Each structure stands twice: as C-alpha cells, then as structure tokens.
Amino acid sequence: MxxxxxxxxxxxxxxxxxxxxxxxxxxxxxxxxxxxxxxxxxxxxxxxxxxxxxxxxxxxxxxxxxxxxxxxxxxxxxxxxxxxxxxxxxxxxxxxxxxxxxxxxxxxxxxxxxxxxxxxxxxxxxxxxxxxxxxxxxxxxxxxxxxxxxxxxxxxxxxxxxxxxxxxxxxxxxxxxxxxxxxxxxxxxESGTGRRARLAAADHWLSGLGRTPGQRVEWFGAADRHSGRPAVTEDYKAVERQVPVMAREVLDTLLATLGWTSESLGHVLPPQLGGRMTERITRTLRQGLEWEEVSCVAETGNNGNALVFCQLQRLLPRLGAQGRAVGIAIESSKWIKAGFAVEATT
Structure with missing residues (x-):
C-alpha cells in the first residue's frame, strides 16, 4: 500500500x-x-x-x-x-x-x-x-x-x-x-501548493491466480493479423459475477489499512464499467451508508484509463474541508483489484 x-x-x-x-x-x-x-x-x-x-x-x-x-x-x-x-x-x-x-x-x-x-x-x-x-x-x-x-x-x-x-x-x-x-x-x-486534497493511498493487487481471464485484447503483427482471432473478447457474465465482490474487497482493504470507518466516507468512486453495472456495484458497496457516489461512465462511456481522472475531476470540488473518498477500479483481463483514497487537507 x-x-x-x-x-x-x-x-x-x-x-x-x-x-x-x-x-x-x-x-x-x-x-x-x-x-x-x-x-x-x-x-x-x-x-x-x-x-x-x-x-x-x-x-x-x-x-x-x-x-x-x-x-x-x-x-x-x-x-x-x-x-x-x-x-x-x-x-x-x-x-x-x-x-x-x-x-x-x-x-x-x-x-x-x-x-x-x-x-x-x-x-x-x-x-x-x-x-x-x-x-x-x-x-x-x-x-x-x-x-x-x-x-x-x-x-x-x-x-x-x-x-x-x-x-x-x-x-x-x-x-x-x-x-x-x-x-x-x-x-x-506534502508541502506543495495546489488543491486541498492528498492522495492517502494507492495500490493494486493481482487476483487472477487460477482464474480464466475475463477479457483479452489481441495485438496483431504482420505475420498473424489475418489469423481470424477476434481483436477483443470478453466474458461479460464473469464480469457481472466477479466485479461487485472484488470491489467490496478493495473497499474493505483500504478502510482497514487506513484505519478509516465506513461512516467517515463522504464519497465513493466505484468501478466504471457501464451505467447498469456501476449501479449494481454501488448497491453492493453501499450497504445502507449515505456516502455520495461519484460516477461519470453514463456520460463518458467506458474510456478505460481516463475514467479515474474524470471521476477525480468531479470529486475534488465536492470533497469539502474534512472530506474522505475511496476510489476503486477492477480490471477483468487477469482480475486485478486496484484502489486509492483521497483526503482533504488544510
């Protein structure tokens, strides 16, 4: 971490x-x-x-x-x-x-x-x-x-x-x-100028041991570009099953590592697969808590590695003087869990 x-x-x-x-x-x-x-x-x-x-x-x-x-x-x-x-x-x-x-x-x-x-x-x-x-x-x-x-x-x-x-x-x-x-x-x-927020944690964990990859994106060279293999394949049903569970694991790990309580969170940035899937993940994460969801995927589409930054741009003006937020990303290729935490600073 x-x-x-x-x-x-x-x-x-x-x-x-x-x-x-x-x-x-x-x-x-x-x-x-x-x-x-x-x-x-x-x-x-x-x-x-x-x-x-x-x-x-x-x-x-x-x-x-x-x-x-x-x-x-x-x-x-x-x-x-x-x-x-x-x-x-x-x-x-x-x-x-x-x-x-x-x-x-x-x-x-x-x-x-x-x-x-x-x-x-x-x-x-x-x-x-x-x-x-x-x-x-x-x-x-x-x-x-x-x-x-x-x-x-x-x-x-x-x-x-x-x-x-x-x-x-x-x-x-x-x-x-x-x-x-x-x-x-x-x-x-820490002594730098800028926004009143700090990156309290950021890490990722491989979680694919023994699991079939959920997504594969090919690279084709001159010798195999006409191989007939599809450029992109994805097991969307596996994504539906695994991502909400893995997202909850990331949230629990970050909170335990930082010593934060669930009640102290003001915002959560859930994984941004698609509009429907994000709604499902958010329900799994919320468990009756009142934090605010920060999502963008319904408007931006799933633009991969841009998503976290689009979420951060929406988060920072809302964070507040004592705000805490956790962000989660799940990669289905070989099942990678990733998370980060942001905290307001004075």
Missing part, C-alpha cells in the same frame, strides 16, 4: 468531439438503441474517430497532451517543474515510440523519466501509485512535481465495415460499452 504524502495539485481531462448518444450510435451500427440503454445503461460516449466516415480525428497522444496541459494549468504549474511522467493505457498509438515519450515531447518536457504502463482500467491507479512513490524518492534535489496521465482510444477496435447485427450480445457489448478519452493529475509533495 502506497501511504502517500502526495497532494493532488491539479486535474484535467480531454474527451474527443461531441457526445454520441444511443440513438446516433444505434443508427450507425444498425442495432437497437433500446437494447443499448437497457443492457448497458450508458447514455453517451465520445469517439476519437468520426462515426459517419470512420476517419480518425484524434490520437491517444493528442488526448493525453490536452489532458496534461489542462492539469498543469489547473495546478498553475509549468512543464519545466515536472520531474517525471507516468502514462497508463491499454491502447497505445504504437508500440514504439511510447505515447508517454511523445506526450512529454509535445509538452516540452525533457531530461526526466517517462514511464508507460500497459494495463486496462486498473492502470490509472497503478500510475498514481508509481507516481506517488517516485515523488517520495526524488528527495530535495528533484523537481517538485510529477505528471500522471491515463487514457485510451478504444474506438480503434470499432470496425465500422462489419455487420453488427450479426454479432451475439456477448461480442456486441464491446462496441457499445466503450468510449475514448484521457485524464491527468499533477502530483506535488
């Missing part, structure tokens, strides 16, 4: 284009808007490509750079104050160079470490944990700030030429659940 003396100095997000509602998405894919609303519960999402033509309008690099720019502006900070950059994604623009290095170049950041974590939804929490550790390790001689970014462009798997009406629901869900976006936070030390 990363016990952090880390302040959240600034936050920024970037969502590409106008929101795409269920009617527009269903019309383009030739499916039922009512099915999307009833089964997924997500009302809108954003795509980095133009839904009409299929033309790509934003890269992951573009979105991450925009989010980082906004986080730096929110922290009233300059790129030369950044001592390291960590970027989490499951959908890099290329294998090399890393998106992290390209974003650093766009921002004018040089001569500092730039890390890229390849992970699904838990990657954003992994990046926060790594960023907090790096900030602590820099010592007095290091630059005062760290930049942590998460983002995904899931629409790269959206093949608009295929007949979506022929897909079974288990495959179709992957094309209506996800969206695109990026988010970033600026981290500072």
């Amino acid at each position: 990363t016990a952090a003396r880390t302040r959240l100095a600034g936050v920024g997000t970037a969502l590409p284009g106008d929101p795409v509602d269920n009617t527009a998405l269903a019309l383009r894919l030739g499916i039922s808007a009512e099915w999307v609303e009833a089964f997924i519960g997500t009302r809108t999402r954003h795509f980095a490509l133009d839904l009409a033509s299929g033309a790509v309008r934003w890269s992951l690099e573009d979105l991450c750079t925009d989010a980082a720019d906004r986080a730096l502006a929110d922290a009233d900070a300059d790129p030369e104050d950044v001592g390291f950059l960590v970027l989490a994604t499951a959908t890099p623009d290329a294998l090399m160079p890393t998106t992290a290095a390209l974003v650093a170049d766009r921002l004018g950041i040089d001569q500092v470490p730039a890390y890229q974590l390849q992970s699904g939804c838990s990657g954003a929490v992994q990046a926060l944990a790594l960023g907090s550790s790096l900030l602590s390790a820099q010592g007095r001689g290091g630059k005062p700030l760290g930049l942590v970014i998460g983002g995904d462009v899931c629409s790269k798997h959206l093949d608009l030429a295929q007949d979506f009406r022929e897909l079974p629901p288990a495959q179709l869900v992957n094309y209506v659940l996800f969206g695109d976006g990026a988010g970033a936070v600026v981290l500072s030390g």
Whole structure:
C-alpha cells in the first residue's frame, strides 16, 4: 500500500468531439438503441474517430497532451517543474515510440523519466501509485512535481465495415460499452501548493491466480493479423459475477489499512464499467451508508484509463474541508483489484 504524502495539485481531462448518444450510435451500427440503454445503461460516449466516415480525428497522444496541459494549468504549474511522467493505457498509438515519450515531447518536457504502463482500467491507479512513490524518492534535489496521465482510444477496435447485427450480445457489448478519452493529475509533495486534497493511498493487487481471464485484447503483427482471432473478447457474465465482490474487497482493504470507518466516507468512486453495472456495484458497496457516489461512465462511456481522472475531476470540488473518498477500479483481463483514497487537507 502506497501511504502517500502526495497532494493532488491539479486535474484535467480531454474527451474527443461531441457526445454520441444511443440513438446516433444505434443508427450507425444498425442495432437497437433500446437494447443499448437497457443492457448497458450508458447514455453517451465520445469517439476519437468520426462515426459517419470512420476517419480518425484524434490520437491517444493528442488526448493525453490536452489532458496534461489542462492539469498543469489547473495546478498553475509549468512543464519545466515536472520531474517525471507516468502514462497508463491499454491502447497505445504504437508500440514504439511510447505515447508517454511523445506526450512529454509535445509538452516540452525533457531530461526526466517517462514511464508507460500497459494495463486496462486498473492502470490509472497503478500510475498514481508509481507516481506517488517516485515523488517520495526524488528527495530535495528533484523537481517538485510529477505528471500522471491515463487514457485510451478504444474506438480503434470499432470496425465500422462489419455487420453488427450479426454479432451475439456477448461480442456486441464491446462496441457499445466503450468510449475514448484521457485524464491527468499533477502530483506535488506534502508541502506543495495546489488543491486541498492528498492522495492517502494507492495500490493494486493481482487476483487472477487460477482464474480464466475475463477479457483479452489481441495485438496483431504482420505475420498473424489475418489469423481470424477476434481483436477483443470478453466474458461479460464473469464480469457481472466477479466485479461487485472484488470491489467490496478493495473497499474493505483500504478502510482497514487506513484505519478509516465506513461512516467517515463522504464519497465513493466505484468501478466504471457501464451505467447498469456501476449501479449494481454501488448497491453492493453501499450497504445502507449515505456516502455520495461519484460516477461519470453514463456520460463518458467506458474510456478505460481516463475514467479515474474524470471521476477525480468531479470529486475534488465536492470533497469539502474534512472530506474522505475511496476510489476503486477492477480490471477483468487477469482480475486485478486496484484502489486509492483521497483526503482533504488544510
């Protein structure tokens, strides 16, 4: 568990284009808007490509750079104050160079470490944990700030030429659940200026020993790109069974480790799979308590590693002088549990 003396100095997000509602998405894919609303519960999402033509309008690099720019502006900070950059994604623009290095170049950041974590939804929490550790390790001689970014462009798997009406629901869900976006936070030390909040904890735990992966995303090279394997597969029923239970385990672990009571929580940031699933998870977590849920997925779609930052952007203005919040992310690929805690500071 990363016990952090880390302040959240600034936050920024970037969502590409106008929101795409269920009617527009269903019309383009030739499916039922009512099915999307009833089964997924997500009302809108954003795509980095133009839904009409299929033309790509934003890269992951573009979105991450925009989010980082906004986080730096929110922290009233300059790129030369950044001592390291960590970027989490499951959908890099290329294998090399890393998106992290390209974003650093766009921002004018040089001569500092730039890390890229390849992970699904838990990657954003992994990046926060790594960023907090790096900030602590820099010592007095290091630059005062760290930049942590998460983002995904899931629409790269959206093949608009295929007949979506022929897909079974288990495959179709992957094309209506996800969206695109990026988010970033600026981290500072305990004595740093910025928002009146600190990252009290951030960690993740592998929980997939002996379990079949719940999701697989392929990488195809020149030799196997025509193998016939689907690019994305997901066991949505396993996700439905496992994620609420695992989310509760993360909440209990964080509270026990920090010595917080359930009653002391003002806000919970639940896993953001889809609108309907998030409602189900929240019911499992709440157990009669009166904390406020901080969710965004019904409006943003599941944009992977951007979600935690979109939630944080909504949380920080609501946190209050004595506020406490816990955030949870569950990655179904090999069943990774991740969580973090935020506490108001004076």
